[in-house]
Amino acid sequence: MKILKNKIFKFLFKKKSSSKVPKNEENDKNDDINDINVSTNDKTINNKKDDDDIIKQMEKIIENYSKFFTIGKLNKDVIIDYYKKNGNFNTKGIDPYEMSNMFKLFDNCLECGKTNTYKYWCQECNSQRFQKDFSNWTSGNKFIDNFIQRSQLQARNNNEVMEWIPYNRFKDIKFLAQGGFSTVFEAIWLDGAIEKWDYENQQWCRQVHLIDNPDHPDSGIPVVFKSLDNSSDISEDFLYEWETWLKGIHKSMNDTTPFIQIVGITQDPDTLNYMIIMFLAPLGSLKSNLKIKKYNPNDKFTNLFNISRQLNAIHKLDLIHGDFHNGNILFFNYEYGLISDFGLCRPVESVASDDVFGVLPYIAPEVLRGKPYTKAADIYSFGIIMWEMVSGISAFHNITHDLSLSLEICEGFRPKIVKGTMPEYVKLMNRCWNNNPDKRPTADELSKIFEKWSDKFPIELDEEKRKPVPENESEVIYHPEAYYISRKIDYTNKINEILAQNELSDKIEILDDNIDDNDSLENYIIEDDYY
Missing domain, CATH: 1.10.510.10 (Transferase(Phosphotransferase) domain 1)
Structure with missing residues (x-):
């Protein structure tokens, strides 16, 4: 099995840039790039700019997308051609995945030749690989099976993949904390999370902490279990909340907002309670x-x-x-x-x-x-x-x-x-x-x-x-x-x-020290000696 060193904690978090795109002086004197989804705000680039300047402008636009892709030689021609046909880079409301197809910013899949939906990730090909494996595993609960299968079929990148993980693929399981309706454990996941497809060996490359040898005693990835009380017969309604949340996480990636990842589900063989698996937060x-x-x-x-x-x-x-x-x-x-x-x-x-x-x-x-x-x-x-x-x-x-x-x-x-x-x-x-x-x-x-x-x-x-x-x-x-x-x-x-x-119902308001509640604090000047 080909194993990759762990990249779990390289979360690629990047603060939104306040960088500004050079503006058309006549029409756009007051426009800024404030959000990646409104980056260009219908800005146009002077038609007299040469191709190098066009690429520089595009690099500015995708600065906040740097965790998704970089501009390479293969897609420069696509970018220049797009600009010359449209006269501008109007990317308002376009997420990284749409943008990747528009400008061919990810490499092509080595199998089908289509543009990847993420670095080293082809959603179409990988969803077929997952589907072929559906008959080889089950959680014992049809709702959980369907939930995991949908996450795999819809995964545009490895961070959106969930797996059914047999309990025997964990070691060093230790009690961590007791919650109101759950118990939290920490453990080592022996296999590690899926990262990409290994075309040469026709298997998944997985992220494994520190040691490349899965049989080594120090190999594996630290994770936490959240064991849900009385979940042996979990309902579809309860899973709907998780699915709604996962859809939200997928959409949040459109503006590069980081979220914690649920990597899989397992089952305690003693209590039969189902357990959500997440990466262990070191701090x-x-x-x-x-x-x-x-x-x-x-x-x-x-x-x-x-x-x-x-x-x-x-x-x-x-x-x-x-x-x-x-x-x-x-x-x-x-x-x-x-x-x-x-x-x-x-x-x-x-x-x-x-x-x-x-x-x-x-x-x-x-x-x-x-x-x-x-x-x-x-x-x-x-x-x-x-x-x-x-x-x-x-x-x-x-x-x-x-x-x-x-x-x-x-x-x-x-x-x-x-x-x-x-x-x-x-x-x-x-x-x-x-x-x-x-x-x-x-x-x-x-x-x-x-x-x-x-x-x-x-x-x-x-x-x-x-x-x-x-x-x-x-x-x-x-x-x-x-x-x-x-x-x-x-x-x-x-x-x-x-x-x-006490005749206080619906009439109580906290004293606000004469604060104007409608006063925005965005432009407040903070003195340097306040901390």
């Missing part, structure tokens, strides 16, 4: 990194920019996360925290649609009162995470997570602002956790604000220059009844009853 969750973020304050700007980008991608698809908290943001390096656990935050067995599940400090007041979970509720959770990035501790860690706290949250109780927090950050945080969901910013606005702040306060990635957590830093003591795993929050009726008695 753990945000919860375990909060102190590090406190002592490296510029981290929060870049981290929250990338998190807000992911949240924005979710919301653009009319999806919501529904269980957004510091345990569901996983770090593969200092720079990138990836949102996880969409669709995995409730019990597998069917529940009433108005039941509230989650981690109490992050649940928006309107949800606690029985209103539907919305995009604005995710934004409320984002505001709590903003506070944690500054404080270095989990919100409400030292008090009981009970009816009393739920009621206080509905009445406007929020974590105390940390002294020295820059005023603009406080204003934005207050907007995020406003009691009125209509007054909260959108994820799109958040991503634009944090993009500018991350440019002004760049993250320090040099290990020697980063500040360690002091050895004398006091340990955070959690209240024994402060729960940071998802669970059912069954206080809605009592909360509404109490608030109605």
Whole structure:
């Protein structure tokens, strides 16, 4: 078997560039490249430019696509021909896969000769390979089989592939954590994830950590299992949530937004519960990194920019996360925290649609009162995470997570602002956790604000220059009844009853310190001495 060294942690994350395309002076003096999907904004290139200049313009346009492809000799003629026929590079709304076909930016498949849909990946040929193998495996559940098969047939690249992985292909399985409706384990996946097709040996090349010999004791890829309670007879309805999420991940790649990858499903032979397989995040969750973020304050700007980008991608698809908290943001390096656990935050067995599940400090007041979970509720959770990035501790860690706290949250109780927090950050945080969901910013606005702040306060990635957590830093003591795993929050009726008695129902608003809630923070100037 041909094995490739592991490239799992080379996630190819790239911050969106603010580079600008040279403009047509007469018509486009004020246009910028702000987003890859609106890169050219109908810009035209001066017809007098020679072919080299045309290629340079195209290279500028695809700068944000650099993780997908580069311009090579074979496709320069295609690009020049396209420009000369159309007079411009109007790529508005075109995703990398459409663009690859338009400009032949990926190499051709060595088998069918058609343009690859990704580096070394031909969707048409690989889907046929997967389909031929369908009869050689089964999960024992027709819904899971169909789910995995659809992911394989629709995979435009190796990151979109899921597999059925026999339990005996894992070793060194260890308990990691207990969730509200699941148990988390870590293990070593002996085979590693599919990377590309080996034409010479007619088999899959796989990503294997460190050692090229699969029989070597140190070979394999570190992964985590999320074992779903009572999932031995998992339903199609529950899998629909995962499939919706996976479709969202596929579409998010259109603007190069990174998401955590689900690489496969397996089954515990003892409990018969099904287990979701994801790559192990080396740095753990945000919860375990909060102190590090406190002592490296510029981290929060870049981290929250990338998190807000992911949240924005979710919301653009009319999806919501529904269980957004510091345990569901996983770090593969200092720079990138990836949102996880969409669709995995409730019990597998069917529940009433108005039941509230989650981690109490992050649940928006309107949800606690029985209103539907919305995009604005995710934004409320984002505001709590903003506070944690500054404080270095989990919100409400030292008090009981009970009816009393739920009621206080509905009445406007929020974590105390940390002294020295820059005023603009406080204003934005207050907007995020406003009691009125209509007054909260959108994820799109958040991503634009944090993009500018991350440019002004760049993250320090040099290990020697980063500040360690002091050895004398006091340990955070959690209240024994402060729960940071998802669970059912069954206080809605009592909360509404109490608030109605106090004549506060539907009239409570958190004080915003005279903030103009409609005032955009995009262009705020931040003084250099604020961190």
